[in-house]
Amino acid sequence: MAQIFPRWTNELPLRIAAGSLVALGLVVGGIWYYFSPEYTDVGYRPVQPVPYSHKLHAGDLGLDCLYCHATVDRAPVAVVPPTQICMNCHRLVMRDSPALAPIRESFASGRPMRWVRVHNLPGFAYFDHRPHIRAGVGCSTCHGRIDQMEVVTQAKPLSMSWCLDCHRNPDPYLRAESDITNMEWSAPKDQLQLAARIRVEKHLHPPVDCAGCHR
Amino acid sequence: MSGHDVMDGSNDALRDLAGAPAQGGSCGSGCGCGQGGRPERREREHWRSLEQLEGTAEARAFLEREFPEGASELPEGVDRRSFVQLLGATLSLAGLAACRKPVENIVPFVKPPEDLVPGIPKRYATTMPLGIDGYGLLVESHEGRPTKIEGNELHPATRGSASAQMQAAILGLYDPDRSQHVLARGTGGPDEGSSTASGAEHRAPFDKKSWPDFVAAWKAIEEGYLASGGAGLAILAPASSSPTLFRLATEVRQRFPQLRWATWEPVGDENSLAGVALLAGRRLRPTYDVGAARVVVSLDADLLLGESGAVAHARGFAAGRQLAAETDTMNRLWAVESAFSTTGAMADHRLALPSGQVAAFAVALAAALQAKGVSAGLPAGISGTAPEGVPARWLTALAGDLAANRGRSLVVAGRDQPPAVHALALAINGALGNVGASGAPVTLREPLDALAPSTAELASLVAAMQGGAVSTLFVLGGNPAYDAPADLAFESAMARVERVVHLGLAVDETAGRAHWHLPEAHFLESWGDCRAADGTASVIQPLIAPLFGGHSAIELLHLLSTGEEQRGLQAVRETWSALMSATVAADGFDLAFNRVLHDGLFAGSAPAPVAMAPIAAWPAELSSALSNRADAPGDSLELVFRPSPGSPTSPGCRSCRTRSPR
Numbered sequence: 001m002a003q004i005f006p007r008w009t010n011e012l013p014l015r016i017a018a019g020s021l022v023a024l025g026l027v028v029g030g031i032w033y034y035f036s037p038e039y040t041d042v043g044y045r046p047v048q049p050v051p052y053s054h055k056l057h058a059g060d061l062g063l064d065c066l067y068c069h070a071t072v073d074r075a076p077v078a079v080v081p082p083t084q085i086c087m088n089c090h091r092l093v094m095r096d097s098p099a100l101a102p103i104r105e106s107f108a109s110g111r112p113m114r115w116v117r118v119h120n121l122p123g124f125a126y127f128d129h130r131p132h133i134r135a136g137v138g139c140s141t142c143h144g145r146i147d148q149m150e151v152v153t154q155a156k157p158l159s160m161s162w163c164l165d166c167h168r169n170p171d172p173y174l175r176a177e178s179d180i181t182n183m184e185w186s187a188p189k190d191q192l193q194l195a196a197r198i199r200v201e202k203h204l205h206p207p208v209d210c211a212g213c214h215r
Numbered sequence: 216m217s218g219h220d221v222m223d224g225s226n227d228a229l230r231d232l233a234g235a236p237a238q239g240g241s242c243g244s245g246c247g248c249g250q251g252g253r254p255e256r257r258e259r260e261h262w263r264s265l266e267q268l269e270g271t272a273e274a275r276a277f278l279e280r281e282f283p284e285g286a287s288e289l290p291e292g293v294d295r296r297s298f299v300q301l302l303g304a305t306l307s308l309a310g311l312a313a314c315r316k317p318v319e320n321i322v323p324f325v326k327p328p329e330d331l332v333p334g335i336p337k338r339y340a341t342t343m344p345l346g347i348d349g350y351g352l353l354v355e356s357h358e359g360r361p362t363k364i365e366g367n368e369l370h371p372a373t374r375g376s377a378s379a380q381m382q383a384a385i386l387g388l389y390d391p392d393r394s395q396h397v398l399a400r401g402t403g404g405p406d407e408g409s410s411t412a413s414g415a416e417h418r419a420p421f422d423k424k425s426w427p428d429f430v431a432a433w434k435a436i437e438e439g440y441l442a443s444g445g446a447g448l449a450i451l452a453p454a455s456s457s458p459t460l461f462r463l464a465t466e467v468r469q470r471f472p473q474l475r476w477a478t479w480e481p482v483g484d485e486n487s488l489a490g491v492a493l494l495a496g497r498r499l500r501p502t503y504d505v506g507a508a509r510v511v512v513s514l515d516a517d518l519l520l521g522e523s524g525a526v527a528h529a530r531g532f533a534a535g536r537q538l539a540a541e542t543d544t545m546n547r548l549w550a551v552e553s554a555f556s557t558t559g560a561m562a563d564h565r566l567a568l569p570s571g572q573v574a575a576f577a578v579a580l581a582a583a584l585q586a587k588g589v590s591a592g593l594p595a596g597i598s599g600t601a602p603e604g605v606p607a608r609w610l611t612a613l614a615g616d617l618a619a620n621r622g623r624s625l626v627v628a629g630r631d632q633p634p635a636v637h638a639l640a641l642a643i644n645g646a647l648g649n650v651g652a653s654g655a656p657v658t659l660r661e662p663l664d665a666l667a668p669s670t671a672e673l674a675s676l677v678a679a680m681q682g683g684a685v686s687t688l689f690v691l692g693g694n695p696a697y698d699a700p701a702d703l704a705f706e707s708a709m710a711r712v713e714r715v716v717h718l719g720l721a722v723d724e725t726a727g728r729a730h731w732h733l734p735e736a737h738f739l740e741s742w743g744d745c746r747a748a749d750g751t752a753s754v755i756q757p758l759i760a761p762l763f764g765g766h767s768a769i770e771l772l773h774l775l776s777t778g779e780e781q782r783g784l785q786a787v788r789e790t791w792s793a794l795m796s797a798t799v800a801a802d803g804f805d806l807a808f809n810r811v812l813h814d815g816l817f818a819g820s821a822p823a824p825v826a827m828a829p830i831a832a833w834p835a836e837l838s839s840a841l842s843n844r845a846d847a848p849g850d851s852l853e854l855v856f857r858p859s860p861g862s863p864t865s866p867g868c869r870s871c872r873t874r875s876p877r
Contacts, residue, residue, distance in 0.1 A: 046318065075334035082324040110325050117319040 037157035044154040046116040049102050051151070058183065059147035065139050065181040076128040080115050083107045118152050119143070125160075126215045135206075136174040136198050137166075140183050147183040163213070167206040171195035174204075333358055340367050340815025341756040342745055343381050343738060346483045347456040347500075347665045348372060348523045349745035350381055351815045354758050361385060361739050361758035366526065367815045372747040376526050387720070388737045388762070394722045395763040397424045398732040399432070421722075421732065426766065429716075429731060430780065436687065436714075437778060445471020447686035449676055449712075450775075452768070453693040454480035454668040456746040459769050459783075459790040461664040467776035475685065477676040480668035481698035482858040484523055486630060488667055490637025491659070493837045499825055500662040501641065502749045505546075506531030508625035508649070508656040510616050512580075513550045513558050514640060515573045516629035520557040521858065523630075524748050532561070549613055551576055552629075553855050566609060569853045572602040573632055574844045577639045579605065580626075583614035584643065589621070591639070591646040592830045597842045622648040625656040631855070635840035642830060650827040653749075658824040663750050673699060680708035687714040689775065691768040692735055696725040718771050736765035742783030743769055744790065750821040752794060754787060756812050794820070 033039055057063045065072070068085055072078035083106045090100055106113050121127050132142075140146065144155025156162060166173055172187060174195040179185045188194065198204065207213070266274040277283070293301070324331075331337075336357045342349045343364075351370020355363040364381050366373030373381075387393075398421035440448050448471050452464070455478075468474055484500075491499045505511060505518070505528045516522050519529045535546035550562035553570035568576055581591045582599025593599070601610050617624050624647055628640040641650070641657075649656040673695075679685050681704075688709070699705035709715055709728045717729035726732040740762060743755035769783045792804050795817065799807040811817045 040316075071332050071334070075332045077334045079333055080321045080323045082327045084324075084326045106325055112322045112325050114320045114322055117321050120316070120319055 037159040037162075041154055041159075042157050044118060045151050046118065048116055048151070049113060051099055054146045054149050054152055065146075072129045073133050074130070076130065078129055083113055118154055119158060121158060125163075125213050127213070133180060135170070135202060135204050136177060136180070137170070138173075138175050138180050138182065138185055140185060141166075141173045145183060164208060167208050167212070170199075170204065170206055174198045328359075331358070336362070339756055339758055340369075340753075340813065341739070341758065342370075342743075342753040342815065343384055344455060344457065344743065344745040344755065345380070346454045346480050346523060347662065347667055347746075347748075349456060349747045349751075349753055349755075350377075350526065351747070351753055352377060352381060353815070354385075354739065356758055359759060361388065369814055370747065370753065370816050371527065371749055371751055371821075372524060373526050374530050376530060378520075378526050381526075384737075384739065388739045388759075390720075393720050393737075393763060394726070394732060394734040397426055397429055397734065398422065398722070398726070399424045399428070400730045424731075426733070426764065429733060430774065432731070433774065434778075440471060440687070443473065445474040447684065448473070448689075449475040449477070449679065449685045449687070450689045450691060450772075451477050451479060451673070451676060451693075451695060452666060452691040454478055454483050455666045455768075456662070456664055457666075457744050457769070458664040458746065458752060458794055459744050459787050460772060461666060462790050462793075463769065463772040463776045463786070464666060467772060470776055475676055475679055477672035478666045478668050479670070479673040479693070479695055479699065482630065483668040484630065485668045485670065486632060486634050487628070487637050488662070490628070490634035490639075491641055493634055493834060493840075494638040494641050494830065495659070495827065496834075498662060498667075499659040500665070500748065500750075502658050502660065503528060503625055503627060504531055504654070504656055504658070505529075505625065506534045507654060508535070508620075508623055509544070509546050510620045510624040511546060511548045512613065512617065512624070512626045513548070513552065513562070514577055514626065514628045514636060515552050515568075515570055515632050516558065516627045517552075517556040518558045518627055519561060521630070522627070547616065549616075553631075553853070554857055564609070564613070566605065568602065568604065569851075570631060570855050571853055572604075573629075574636050574639075574841065575600075575602040576605060577628070577636050577643075578841060579610060580614060581639060581643055583610050584618060584646065587614050587618035589614075589618050589643075589646050591642040592833060593642075594833050594838045594842075597838065617643075617647060620647075622651075623656065624649055631857070633840070635837055635844070638837050639841065641827075642833075645827050645830065652824050652826075655824075658749070659827060660750050660822050660824055663822060664746055664752075670700065673705075674703055677703045677705055677708045680712055683711055685712050688712045688716070689771070690715065690717045690719070690725055690729070691771060692718055692720075694719065694723045694725045696728050697723060718766070718768060720765075733771065734763050734765040736761045736767045736770075736783075740765070741767035741769070742787045743767055744787050747816075747821075751816050752820040753816040754791070754808075754811055 058065065068081035069078040070081070070085075083103060086100075086103050087107050090097075090103065094100060102113065105111075142156055142158075144153070146152065171192055172195070175182075175185055176194070176198075262268040264274070267278075336355045338353045338355050340351065341354055342351050350372045351367035352373065353365050353367050354361045355365070362385065364377055364385050366376040366381070368375035401419040401422050440446075450464075450467070452460075455461075464476065468476060488498055488500065491501060502524060503518075508531075511518070511532070517525070519525055519532060522528070532546070532548070537543075538545065547564075548558070548562045550556075550559045550565045551568050551573060552559045552565070553568060553573070559565045578593070578597055579599050579601035581593045584591060585593060585599075601607065617626070624644075626640045626643045626647075626649075628637045644650050644657045650659060652658070676685070677699075680688065696706045696709060706724070706728060709725075714731070715725075715729040716731040716733065717726045718733045718735045719726055720735045720737065722732060736757075738755050739758045740760060741755070741757050744752065745755065746752050767783050769786050770781065773779070773781050773786050788808065791808060791811070792801075795804060795807055795811075798819065
């Protein structure tokens with residue numbers, strides 16, 4: 001009488017177990033990578049109504065961040081500049097540029113511009129720019145090298161673990177107040193001593209408890 | 216055992232209503248109901264609703280049906296099964312929408328307002344009008360939208376605190392039930408012979424109109440009224456202490472000498488003003504400084520929550536309980552009241568007494584004080600026996616406490632009490648030396664610019680309406696069809712008026728009987744002014760442009776009094792340039808007016824307190840009111856109407872009231 005199961009079926013349970021492990025690993029790894037803000041959010045680069053170039057304005061022309069995002073040290077949110085701020089210069093410069101037509105139209109009609117939000121935190125995460133600026137976290141630490149971007153792109157994941165990494169150990173990112181808007185800043189050799197001094201001077205205790213951000 | 220009885224009894228009652236004979240003897244054995252020959256057991260009849268007890272047709276129909284109407288019929292169209300299927304599919308597909316991150320827009324200003332930092336709220340001082348009072352507020356505004364109300368620390372009526380009514384006014388502003396359009400009846404004209412309430416249901420429906428349409432409609436009839444001196448024209452206004460409204464009310468009566476004016480407010484200080492006028496011979500408004508009193512007696516007055524000025528009273532009361540040093544003593548609060556109130560809950564001594572016996576109690580208190588050497592001038596012949604249920608020790612202790620704190624005590628009568636009780640409370644205060652200059656527990660001041668509520672005015676207006684003497688009635692706010700005394704039958708009188716124009720926050724009962732409805736601007740979105748109980752004047756500063764294009768009573772009255780349209784700010788500035796002219800030079804007006812807007816009040820605008828003359832003899836009217844009072848016997852039932860502290864008659868919450876069940 002022939003065997004119902006050939007010999008190779010003896011290994012079948014083992015193969016299935018091994019195969020499931022690999023599949024499980026792939027699924028976990030896939031979710032780990034592809035579902036994380038690191039993959040989904042970094043590089044988000046929506047098309048804006050006007051092709052505004054931060055590379056030109058902040059990089060080549062050297063406008064300070066605070067010229068347009070004026071309330072970042074006074075309010076929880078950094079304003080996107082009112083049309084009037086654009087027109088301060090563009091009344092005189094590039095007056096007839098077709099790319100700027102929506103700005104001129106907005107200024108003339110009083111209808112506001114509708115920019116597309118790039119850095120979007122979920123509503124359940126509380127964030128205030130002011131304490132970060134006061135502590136000495138520079139613009140480029142979270143927003144990347146805006147001065148090199150033709151189109152604003154999300155550079156960092158803005159995920160919870162990314163926030164906590166810095167809140168647990170802010171030392172590599174703290175700078176002097178004069179360097180806050182400096183886009184070319186990189187950590188000096190004595191960064192750790194500098195950061196230790198800033199932490200003592202400003203009494204920095206970044207919250208790492210739940211209620212710090214989920215209020 | 217008793218439970219079984221109850222079941223039987225209620226079954227009997229149900230059968231009674233359902234039309235089946237309940238008597239055992241009358242039920243034939245052939246009917247099969249099993250009742251034949253059953254002994255009668257109807258000791259008590261139980262009922263579950265008043266309709267059932269009355270046996271109305273609706274209640275019968277309800278009982279005869281096995282299921283409520285509509286519950287047993289199969290629905291047409293989508294049946295239950297496919298509805299649940301669709302619901303499930305919707306739910307599962309809705310999850311897919313979360314796969315894509317929504318695109319959000321950032322919409323900055325084109326030209327940003329000066330000093331506005333998005334994300335940082337600002338606070339503006341304004342005033343909430345409430346009857347003939349005004350309460351100074353600080354309102355928080357986020358990017359031009361008012362969000363939170365608190366009291367203004369500088370204002371005497373709030374002193375930094377706000378009541379539930381004031382806090383809730385913000386909800387009144389954003390209430391989706393507010394009326395949003397000018398409405399007018401399609402075919403218009405009076406509905407002939409529809410003096411009954413049901414007749415009004417056949418009215419033409421409302422059409423959406425605009426404010427200019429209304430102005431044009433008024434212009435069309437204005438000439439006729441100008442020619443006749445305003446005969447047939449009437450205005451019904453809610454109580455107010457607005458200097459601008461007062462000025463315009465005077466002007467409109469000059470323009471139309473025959474105009475009938477009535478002021479009506481369902482909950483107000485009419486009795487208090489009438490009582491003080493009985494004793495003092497002229498209209499004076501008492502204000503109480505609870506903080507200055509060591510002994511406080513409430514005669515059916517919810518001093519800390521329900522009465523006008525309650526916020527300041529509560530602050531003063533709390534201050535009187537604060538002990539800074541070991542030797543400090545607390546104030547003492549005695550409450551005599553007919554319903555349990557916050558004041559009663561806070562009282563050191565509380566006595567429950569029917570509302571109708573409070574007058575007898577006040578007389579007994581005056582008599583007891585007389586025995587302690589404090590003479591309120593109670594005429595002889597008024598019996599000073601305390602009503603049943605008042606312990607003699609309680610009364611003696613209270614009189615002793617008051618007599619030991621002359622000049623530092625306070626007796627307050629409640630809004631619901633008749634004028635005579637208010638007069639007697641003032642007489643007791645006067646005898647105790649509590650009435651005086653500012654700083655005394657009681658101050659009397661002339662109520663400036665007050666359009667005080669008057670039931671008599673309303674009654675004579677309704678009589679004129681019933682008699683057909685009113686052809687156009689303007690209702691400048693409020694909901695009189697709902698809250699006017701039922702005896703007056705205001706609603707049916709409205710049907711006899713050719714043209715009723717209603718200005719209101721909601722399409723309520725009054726709007727439902729009116730020919731024109733104009734959406735009213737909330738006090739947070741219109742310019743105005745008012746005086747606090749002590750006469751301090753302040754401006755009502757809008758926090759936001761009218762959400763639904765509403766107009767304020769000032770703007771409507773300005774149209775009537777001048778024939779011209781004007782926004783509220785101009786009318787208010789006009790009043791205030793006259794009001795401030797005594798203390799401010801003409802060229803400094805703008806600066807001084809801005810100062811008033813900034814502070815939320817015009818400092819020093821309260822009139823000086825009036826000294827109370829000693830009472831030589833009591834007016835006969837008052838003596839007879841007190842000696843011929845009809846005290847309710849102790850064991851009789853008493854029905855007391857009390858305003859709910861949550862749904863006041865305030866402009867901030869008028870729409871809440873319209874939703875309360877009738």
